[in-house]
Amino acid sequence: MxxxxxxxxxxxxxxxxxxxxxxxxxxxxxxxxxxxxxxxxxxxxxxxxxxxxxxxxxxxxxxxxxxxxxxxxxxxxxxxxxxxxxxxxxxFFAPNSTLGLTEIDAVRATRDFYEVGEYNPHVRSLIAYNAESSVTSTVRSNGVLFAQATPRGGVISGSSSLFLLDGWNWEDAVRLQDDGIHLHWPGFIKRNWKTVKANEQYTTEREKVNDFFTAAKAYAEDNSKDKSIDLRFEAMKGLFTGNKRLYIHANYIQELLDIIDFSKELTVQFPVIIGGYDSHLITAQLKDAKIPVMLGRVHDLPQRESDDIHLPFKLPYLLQKAGVTFCLQNAGDMEAMNARNIPFLAGTARAYGLTTEEAITAISLSSAKIIGVDKLYxxxxxxxxxxxxxxxxxxxxxxxxxxxxxxxxxxxxxxxxxxxxxxxxxxxxxxxxxx
CATH class of the missing domain: 2.30.40.10 (Urease, subunit C, domain 1)
Structure with missing residues (x-):
């Protein structure tokens, strides 16, 4: 047979x-x-x-x-x-999303958001965006009309771009090309399903990031005509001139404090924190540094046993009350298709302290301001x-x-x-x- x-x-x-x-x-x-x-x-x-x-x-x-x-x-x-x-x-906006870059999570051929290598600032999500996505059409039906298509993987995953969820191709849909570079800050804490412990290599990994950015800044300031072209550093020049955001993915307090110092030392013009689980603990520092936060998924569990069980729901209100600029995003499992639930994340934040209009702003104007398109959208x-x-x-x-x-x-x-x-x-x- x-x-x-x-x-x-x-x-x-x-x-x-x-x-x-x-x-x-x-x-x-x-x-x-x-x-x-x-x-x-x-x-x-x-x-x-x-x-x-x-x-x-x-x-x-x-x-x-x-x-x-x-x-x-x-x-x-x-x-x-x-x-x-x-x-x-x-x-409404879907910031920091793989929407348009993936179709079926279980089929590798349809996932176009991850590149090999650790430092890939020159990788662009722009031309990978799929305007024909069937997922996108379901997301739009709940009022989510913009997506910041964001690459994943490595320490520096590449450049995101903002798309209007309508168009024949990426050229039609794009509203802001290469709006920022995404840096995944070294984790101060290492987690797996069994243990939670300090990352013994944190200082070494942080210094490696600092060295790379120091070299990139020196490259950006070098105006000599005979310098050799480095595509990675070319992609990062806008970070030091104010033409690009630096989106830094981090959650815990030591990481966030180090990011504030890092941004000041390297004169990064527009740093943005993505995640920011502990951001409510250092609101004064974030406000003084003028660093906005793209908060992690509101529909989530607390990160520590000692945390309030409702803390993820309350984070938007805590930042709003402290005067820290923030917006909501939905990165995580099945994030592309679940982008349709972004309005309901705002609804949960409303139930835990935000007013209705504050919740709407958190998924519309605040997102537009942080990304840099608020003059038009x-x-x-x-x-x-x-x-x-x-x-x-x-x-x-x-x-x-x-x-x-x-x-x-x-x-x-x-x-x-x-x-x-x-x-x-x-x-x-x-x-x-x-x-």
Whole structure:
């Protein structure tokens, strides 16, 4: 009897799933003047307009007013959307994410976020971004319209880029190329499933990072014409001129204190901490150093037995109360597909201290400021790009987040996706059987 090994066949077929997935047609250019009226507008800046007018022309927001105190001639508009009793939000962000860089976590061929080697600042996520991802279309359905596609692995994993989750290809979707370099700071504590102990090599590993950055800074300051080109150091020049962020992945207090000193010594212009589990313990130092934090996943367990069981839920409130700039992100297991839950992370943070508007800011304007695109995105304000969505209910509550309309740069986005199609398919099936 001939035996067939089905495992390679299964993996081969699984790797083809993205090719047959439901890649949505990007939003087509809308020519005309749009009015969104009567909606409950959450601007992203902390302001709420209970009954609003929003005017969109040529992809930009040209007017935001209280409809109760302002008069418009509706005959001027090509499209009028009545959002009465619905909520309007700026597009939400998924910072520090592999969204767009991976499709099926169990299929290696679809994971394009990890490179070999320890120091890879010249690696770019930019051209690896997959605009045809089927995962992306499900994430957009909850209001997450931006992703900071971020490489992983090594000590320096490379450069991230910010993408609008709409476009024919990465050239269409990118909104900020190579926004920053990602450094994974040496761990002061070593953990595995059995033990937690101090890292005896911490000082050595930290000095190695310092030496690499010192060499990179010297390279950036060397203006001689005959110097040899180093692609790794070329990628890092923007860290010292202010053109790039340095995203430093770290959690524990000793690491965070060392990062503050490290950033000062090397005059890194825009350091950002990613993770920051112990950041609530040194808020004064972070605030003085003007270092923002991309907090780790709110839906997580405490890192120490002595910690408050609710500490991960409370961290956003603790930083908000101390005046530290922060945003929320979702790095961890299955992070690409779970990016759709970012609004609900903000909802949890709201339940543990943040106000509704503070929670919205934590996944919109704060993210935009930290990444560096807040002049165009992150809030619903005059002069910014019209990237926003309308929900029938509270977007931070999974029981009421039901999006009806999405605008991306003033164009109407198609909200269908593979999961929605399956839902409608089997809803019809079982409804017809009941009848």
């Amino acid at each position: 001939k035996r067939i090994n089905i495992r390679p066949l299964f993996l081969c077929l699984a790797s083809l799933f993205p090719l047959f997935g439901n890649g949505q047609t990007p939003a087509q250019k809308f020519e005309g003047k749009i009015l969104i009226e009567n909606g409950i507008l959450h601007t992203g800046t902390g302001q709420v307009i209970e009954r609003s007018y929003i005017v969109v022309e040529n992809g930009k927001i040209t007017l935001v007013k209280n409809a109760l105190a302002y008069t418009l001639d509706k005959s001027e508009f090509d499209t009028v959307i009545n959002a009465q009793n619905q909520h309007i939000y700026p597009g 992150g809030s619903v304000e005059e002069g910014k790009m019209a990237t926003l969505f309308i929900s029938k209910g509270d977007a931070l509550d999974m029981s009421s987040n039901k999006i009806t309309t999405v605008l991306v740069d003033g164009n109407f986005m198609d909200l269908t996706n593979r999961q929605e199609e399956l839902y409608q398919k089997y809803k019809r099936k079982y409804t017809s059987e009941e009848n």
